[in-house]
Structure formats: structure tokens, C-alpha cells
Amino acid sequence: MSNIAAQRIQREFNEVIKSDEAQKFSIKLEMDGSDFRHINGEIAGPPDTPYESGNFKLEIKIPDTYPFNPPKVKFLTKIWHPNVSSVTGAICLDILKDQWAAAMTLRVVLLSLQALLAAAEPDDPQDAVVANQYKENRALFTSTARYWTTVHAGGKQLNPDFDKKIHTLLDLGVEKHQALVALSACDWNLDRALEQIFS
Amino acid sequence: MSDDDMGGSGDEDYYNDYYSDGHDPDVETLDKTLQDPEYFEFQCLTDTEVERFINERVEELSTSIQVTPSLAKVLLLMCQWNLSEIVSSYRADAHRLLIQCQVKPSMPANNNNTSMVSANLVSATNTSNRSTTNTPFPSNVGLMSSTSMEKAGDCVTLCSSSSKSECSSRDVVCGSNAIIQQESDVKECCCPVCLCAMKPSESSQLSCCHRFCNSCWSTYFDVEITQGITTRIECMSSHCEVLAPEDFVVPLLPRTRVREKYHQFAFADYVRSHPELRFCPGPNCTIVVRAKDNKPKRVICEACNTQFCFACGCDYHLPTSCETIRRWLTKCADDSETANYISAHTKDCPKCHICIEKNGGCNHMQCYNCKHEFCWMCLGCWRSHGSEYYECSRYKENPNIAHESVHAQAREALKKYLHYYERWENHSKSLKLECQTLNAIRTRIHAKVMAGTGTWIDWQYLLDAATLLARCRYTLQNTYPFAYFLAPGPRKDLFEYQQAQLEAEIENLSWKIERAEMTDRGDLENQMDIVEKRRTTLLTDFQP
Numbered sequence: 001m002s003n004i005a006a007q008r009i010q011r012e013f014n015e016v017i018k019s020d021e022a023q024k025f026s027i028k029l030e031m032d033g034s035d036f037r038h039i040n041g042e043i044a045g046p047p048d049t050p051y052e053s054g055n056f057k058l059e060i061k062i063p064d065t066y067p068f069n070p071p072k073v074k075f076l077t078k079i080w081h082p083n084v085s086s087v088t089g090a091i092c093l094d095i096l097k098d099q100w101a102a103a104m105t106l107r108v109v110l111l112s113l114q115a116l117l118a119a120a121e122p123d124d125p126q127d128a129v130v131a132n133q134y135k136e137n138r139a140l141f142t143s144t145a146r147y148w149t150t151v152h153a154g155g156k157q158l159n160p161d162f163d164k165k166i167h168t169l170l171d172l173g174v175e176k177h178q179a180l181v182a183l184s185a186c187d188w189n190l191d192r193a194l195e196q197i198f199s
Numbered sequence: 200m201s202d203d204d205m206g207g208s209g210d211e212d213y214y215n216d217y218y219s220d221g222h223d224p225d226v227e228t229l230d231k232t233l234q235d236p237e238y239f240e241f242q243c244l245t246d247t248e249v250e251r252f253i254n255e256r257v258e259e260l261s262t263s264i265q266v267t268p269s270l271a272k273v274l275l276l277m278c279q280w281n282l283s284e285i286v287s288s289y290r291a292d293a294h295r296l297l298i299q300c301q302v303k304p305s306m307p308a309n310n311n312n313t314s315m316v317s318a319n320l321v322s323a324t325n326t327s328n329r330s331t332t333n334t335p336f337p338s339n340v341g342l343m344s345s346t347s348m349e350k351a352g353d354c355v356t357l358c359s360s361s362s363k364s365e366c367s368s369r370d371v372v373c374g375s376n377a378i379i380q381q382e383s384d385v386k387e388c389c390c391p392v393c394l395c396a397m398k399p400s401e402s403s404q405l406s407c408c409h410r411f412c413n414s415c416w417s418t419y420f421d422v423e424i425t426q427g428i429t430t431r432i433e434c435m436s437s438h439c440e441v442l443a444p445e446d447f448v449v450p451l452l453p454r455t456r457v458r459e460k461y462h463q464f465a466f467a468d469y470v471r472s473h474p475e476l477r478f479c480p481g482p483n484c485t486i487v488v489r490a491k492d493n494k495p496k497r498v499i500c501e502a503c504n505t506q507f508c509f510a511c512g513c514d515y516h517l518p519t520s521c522e523t524i525r526r527w528l529t530k531c532a533d534d535s536e537t538a539n540y541i542s543a544h545t546k547d548c549p550k551c552h553i554c555i556e557k558n559g560g561c562n563h564m565q566c567y568n569c570k571h572e573f574c575w576m577c578l579g580c581w582r583s584h585g586s587e588y589y590e591c592s593r594y595k596e597n598p599n600i601a602h603e604s605v606h607a608q609a610r611e612a613l614k615k616y617l618h619y620y621e622r623w624e625n626h627s628k629s630l631k632l633e634c635q636t637l638n639a640i641r642t643r644i645h646a647k648v649m650a651g652t653g654t655w656i657d658w659q660y661l662l663d664a665a666t667l668l669a670r671c672r673y674t675l676q677n678t679y680p681f682a683y684f685l686a687p688g689p690r691k692d693l694f695e696y697q698q699a700q701l702e703a704e705i706e707n708l709s710w711k712i713e714r715a716e717m718t719d720r721g722d723l724e725n726q727m728d729i730v731e732k733r734r735t736t737l738l739t740d741f742q743p
């Protein structure tokens with residue numbers, strides 16, 4: 001790993017730790033041992049969004065050519081969002097691709113991801129199913145995203161109706177996350193979800 | 200056969216005329232295009248010749264609006280080499296053009312503070328920036344004032360957390376007006392990329408005023424060039440799109456190997472962005488074809504003989520347009536498995552059901568067992584094909600399909616595609632088989648010449664016929680993607696009528712060539728004339 005990358009990462013850590021956002025527990029960076037190439041990030045779900053009160057873990061990989069090439073970032077915490085794959089956690093965000101600039105920092109990346117949670121871009125989707133629900137049935141999208149936040153990211157809002165449907169599938173021997181994915185993708189229609197799982 | 204016969208026939212004049220030298224080039228070109236819809240003027244250039252061609256354009260622009268060659272290159276690349284348009288928009292509004300071409304930043308200047316600091320820094324700018332100062336920018340210093348506030352902010356935050364002493368002056372400058380007078384303090388700042396202190400003399404900036412240390416620029420260029428990016432390298436600052444021109448990049452490249460790579464990739468970018476130039480797609484061929492019109496016409500590389508479409512660089516495809524052939528080939532690739540079953544080489548004779556293998560290119564088949572003559576494509580009786588309306592090439596759509604079920608519609612769509620695909624694929628195979636026929640004819644002529652029955656000149660007409668057949672078959676193959684995407688209506692009816700006529704005559708020619716020894720020469724030459732006229736008519740009537 002080049003000197004400049006290691007040097008940059010070290011200072012960027014300090015920048016994030018001392019930042020206002022870190023003081024408010026809104027963004028966080030942690031190193032995986034002493035390896036600068038593997039970093040764990042965390043962002044808090046922005047208030048007044050379905051991600052509120054959730055904490056989302058991120059995997060950040062630093063390439064040898066950093067900061068001239070962007071860091072590789074994906075969500076480790078499962079999330080229901082048009083620009084994040086509900087399966088792999090892969091992110092579609094311009095600054096992580098061609099709009100990256102060497103002067104940008106990990107703090108900028110974390111804040112941009114937080115901004116993405118507050119304002120999705122359904123026309124540049126990573127997950128077509130989620131993006132479609134976002135466009136066609138916004139209310140259902142919001143409750144689904146909120147439910148995922150509760151199930152996976154430590155959110156507080158409960159949804160007994162969704163719980164019941166999940167349990168129906170669990171009783172049929174379906175694995176929990178598979179049940180959640182199928183029901184979310186089928187607009188919480190039990191019959192369609194069953195058809196999708198057992199076809 | 201006497202020599203007089205060879206040059207004297209009217210048919211041959213018809214072909215030779217295209218290549219004769221005339222007196223008035225304009226009238227000549229117009230005439231040629233009218234006579235031959237495939238006529239196209241082009242030149243094959245070596246890399247030295249292309250380089251000269253490009254440099255001439257650069258120099259022309261550089262002298263006419265008084266800018267550095269390096270800046271001229273950026274403008275030409277960004278404006279598709281439209282020299283006259285660049286000159287007129289530069290004269291009308293140079294500032295706007297420079298923003299459009301990403302030479303100047305789009306954000307207006309809004310901070311006096313930084314502008315003064317920058318003005319101070321400019322005096323120590325490295326050589327590459329000084330050369331830009333020679334160009335008639337309204338004022339380079341004025342431009343410098345557009346330092347992004349976000350950037351300055353980044354720098355402060357990062358620096359303050361590490362080496363406070365290095366950056367204190369910058370810290371203050373960014374924060375308050377009062378300190379500006381202490382110019383002697385503004386000596387160093389930290390580079391926003393590596394966060395190390397940088398001296399003005401060891402750092403550089405583009406017109407956007409985003410300053411970085413030279414070592415970061417070098418590493419950045421190295422990374423970009425390794426990824427094949429040369430003429431489109433942007434400033435390292437966030438959301439800044441200002442491009443780094445050649446005379447900024449090259450002096451900062453320490454390694455010769457990288458410098459060579461830069462020139463090599465940049466050269467390719469210039470050729471690709473120039474509407475009059477096209478790389479020959481032939482393997483390991485370095486020829487660049489130049490033509491004034493960017494049209495989907497056939498060009499043939501002088502060095503490697505590759506034939507391709509000038510507009511898109513793929514295999515030549517008239518009468519189908521570049522866009523349609525691309526859609527067609529994508530569709531064929533997507534549906535390759537569905538179409539696999541039809542690639543059989545054998546079919547049963549429709550009359551006696553004996554298995555027949557196709558080993559020639561002609562689709563007019565004769566069963567070796569019962570002598571029944573039939574069409575390989577549709578297995579219909581050949582006699583009905585000979586009539587004025589040849590129906591085999593045409594796909595008859597179900598007129599009630601809109602009322603059928605989704606499944607029936609999908610089945611119909613597949614049937615339609617397979618109809619066209621089968622014919623496209625079959626003519627491609629025929630073309631290969633007829634290539635073998637051509638070689639066989641060559642061998643036969645050789646034997647005849649050796650045996651003393653005539654000279655090569657006497658038998659040349661056979662080779663001409665086979666060559667013409669290949670050309671016509673190729674056009675016929677390319678009529679199928681065109682027909683597939685053509686909307687139903689009178690135009691499609693006319694096209695399919697002409698396509699059917701062409702197809703029938705091509706099969707007649709193929710049949711006659713395969714039996715050349717039994718065919719009368721006059722008869723064959725007459726058939727050649729008919730086929731080529733049908734092909735020319737179709738290409739003229741259906742130009743993309």
C-alpha cells in the first residue's frame with residue numbers, strides 16, 4: 001500500500017473522530033485491526049426517514065491507488081432502499097464511481113450516503129424491485145423500509161401486521177430473511193410471496 | 200475466344216466506368232454516386248500521415264484564435280473537430296466556449312479573499328501554467344478566484360487535526376479578511392490530497408485555482424493513464440470538471456514509459472473523436488481510414504483488405520443502418536440458443552424424403568434421387584419461385600395477432616424472428632460455400648490453362664461472376680435485419696418485393712455458376728447484369 005494512502009486514511013480517521021457528526025453519533029469509523037485497507041463504517045439513519053433510529057454498518061475497502069481511485073463501499077446491514085441492493089448491499093452512488101475526486105474524503109462519503117438515505121434516486125436504481133415499489137407505492141415502500149430498519153438495524157418502530165405475515169411463512173418452514181425478502185418484493189401479498197418461494 | 204471479346208462487352212464498361220479518371224471531380228462524384236449507391240471516396244492513412252493531419256488542424260486553430268496547441272487540442276476534441284464552429288463561437292463568446300469545453304470552471308468567482316491569495320500564488324506557478332498565461336484568457340488571475348469554498352474547508356479541517364503549525368497561515372486566510380496584508384505569511388499550505396505541506400513552487404493548479412502538490416498530480420496522472428484516460432483527466436477537486444490539457448499533464452509525468460502511453464492513448468482519442476477518421480478494425484492493423492462524409496458506406500483497408508462500415512467500424516451492412524444492425528446483432532446474440540436448432544446442414548427432399556446435404560451455396564436445390572427441384576429455405580417447389588412474385592423471403596404476419604393471448608403473441612414474435620434469422624444465417628452459410636466454389640473455379644481454370652484450352656484471360660469472366668455473386672449475396676444477407684425491423688406498410692411491401700426479386704436472380708446466378716461449363720457465356724453475363732442492376736436499385740431506393 002502506498003504511503004500516501006496510509007497517511008490519508010490515518011488523517012481521515014482523525015477528521016471523522018473529531019467531526020461534529022461523530023460527536024452526535026451520526027457517523028463512525030473503525031479499523032479492522034491495523035490494516036488500513038479494511039475499514040468498518042457506520043451511519044445513523046437520518047431523522048424523519050424510514051431509516052430513523054437505525055444504525056447501518058458499512059464495509060469500506062481502500063484500494064492501493066487511494067485517494068486517486070474511490071474506496072469500495074457496501075452496506076453490511078440489510079437495507080430496503082432503491083439505490084442499494086437488498087441482496088448484496090452494493091451501492092449505486094456517483095461519487096463512488098466516476099464522480100469521485102482525489103480531494104474527497106471518507107467523511108464526505110459517509111455524509112453522502114446519509115444524504116442518499118434521506119433522498120433516494122429511483123431513476124438511477126441499484127435494486128429494480130425496490131425502485132419500482134418506491135415509484136408505484138410510496139406508502140408501502142416507506143413501511144417496508146421502516147420494517148427492515150427495525151428487523152436489521154435496531155430501529156424501534158413495530159409492525160404487527162408484517163410480523164404476522166412473516167410468521168405465517170416461518171410456520172411453513174421458510175427461512176426468516178427469505179420470508180422478509182419475498183414479502184417485501186411482493187408488496188406484502190402472502191399468496192404471491194408463497195408462489196415466488198415455492199415455484 | 201479473342202482478346203477483342205474481352206474488352207468490348209457493354210457490361211464490362213458498365214463496371215469499369217466507376218474506376219476511370221475524370222476531369223471534373225465534383226460532377227464525377229455526383230455521377231458515380233448516382234450510378235453506384237455504394238460509391239464512396241476515402242483514403243487509407245498511416246499513423247504518420249494521421250498525425251500530420253491532426254497536427255495541421257491543431258495548428259490551424261491555434262493560429263486563427265491565438266491559443267496554445269495544447270488548448271486547441273482540448274477545444275477540437277470537445278467540439279468534434281468542427282474548426283469553423285469553434286472559431287465563430289470563440290469570437291462570439293470565448294468565456295462561454297471555454298466553460299463548455301471544460302477549460303474554465305463553471306462556478307463564478309465569489310470570494311475576494313482567496314482571489315488575493317491566489318494572485319499571490321500565481322507568480323510562483325510552474326512552467327506549465329505559465330504557458331497557459333500566454334493564451335489570451337481574459338485574465339488568468341481573475342479566473343483563479345473561483346477556489347471552491349468546500350475545498351478550502353476540507354483543507355482546514357484536515358490540517359487542523361494534524362500539523363497545526365504548517366497550516367496556520369492558511370487557516371487564518373480562509374477565515375478572515377484582516378490577515379490578507381500579511382502576504383509574507385502565505386508561503387505554504389497543505390495539499391488537500393496528500394495533506395503534506397506544499398511550496399507554491401512545487402505545486403500546480405489549473406484555471407479553476409485548485410492547487411495540489413506536483414507529486415500528487417504525477418501520481419494521479421499515472422493512475423488515470425494506466426486506466427486509459429488521457430484527454431479527459433479532470434481536476435482532483437470535488438465536483439470540479441476542469442480538464443488537464445496536454446501541456447499541463449506531460450511535464451508532470453516523470454517516467455518516459457507513461458509519457459509514451461499518454462501520447463499513444465491521446466492519439467487514439469483524437470482519431471476516435473474525429474468524424475472523418477476511423478481505425479481499421481483489422482487485427483494488428485494500424486491504418487486509419489479518412490473520408491469526408493461520415494456515412495455507413497463500405498471501405499476496404501489497403502493494408503489488410505478488411506472491409507467495414509465507415510460510420511460504425513463493424514462489418515459492412517447496407518441496406519441496414521448502423522443502429523438497426525447493432526440491434527439485430529444484439530438480438531441474435533441474446534437468442535443464440537433458440538436459433539441453434541436451425542443450423543442443420545441436412546434436410547429431407549420434400550418429394551421423396553431422401554436426406555439431402557447442402558454443399559453448395561445455391562438455394563435452388565435439385566434432389567439427386569428424384570430430380571425434384573425445390574427451395575432449400577421453404578422447401579417449396581422451385582417452379583413457383585421462378586414466377587414474378589417470389590414469396591419465400593417474405594414473412595406473412597398474422598393479421599389478428601393483437602387479439603390473441605400473450606403466449607400466442609410471444610410464439611408469433613419468435614416465429615417472425617426465426618424466419619428472418621434463418622434466412623440471414625442461411626445466406627451467410629451460402630456465402631462461405633460460394634467462396635469454396637470460387638476456389639474450385641480457380642483450380643478448374645488452372646487445369647484448363649495447363650491443358651492448353653484457353654488462357655487465364657479467356658476464363659476471367661467466371662471469376663468475375665463468382666466475385667459478383669459474393670457481393671450480391673452479402674447485400675441480400677443484410678436485407679433481412681432491415682426487413683425484420685421495418686414497420687408494416689407500403690414501404691415494407693416495396694422493399695420485400697425488391698428483396699424477393701434480388702433473391703430470385705441471385706439463386707439463378709448461383710445455379711448458373713455452379714454449372715458454368717454447361718452455361719453459355721453470354722447467358723451468364725446477361726444474368727450478372729440483371730443481378731447487379733437489382734442490387735443497385737434496392738440500395739438506391741433504400742438508403743439509410
Ligand SMILES: [Zn+2]
Pocket residue numbers: 390391392393394395411412413414415416
Ligand atoms: Zn499532495
Ligand SMILES: [Zn+2]
Pocket residue numbers: 405407408409434435436439440441
Ligand atoms: Zn479544479
Ligand SMILES: [Zn+2]
Pocket residue numbers: 479480481484485486500501502503504505
Ligand atoms: Zn487494415
Ligand SMILES: [Zn+2]
Pocket residue numbers: 495508509510511512513516520521
Ligand atoms: Zn455501420
Ligand SMILES: [Zn+2]
Pocket residue numbers: 548549550551552553566567568569570571
Ligand atoms: Zn427427392
Ligand SMILES: [Zn+2]
Pocket residue numbers: 574575576577578579584591592
Ligand atoms: Zn423458398
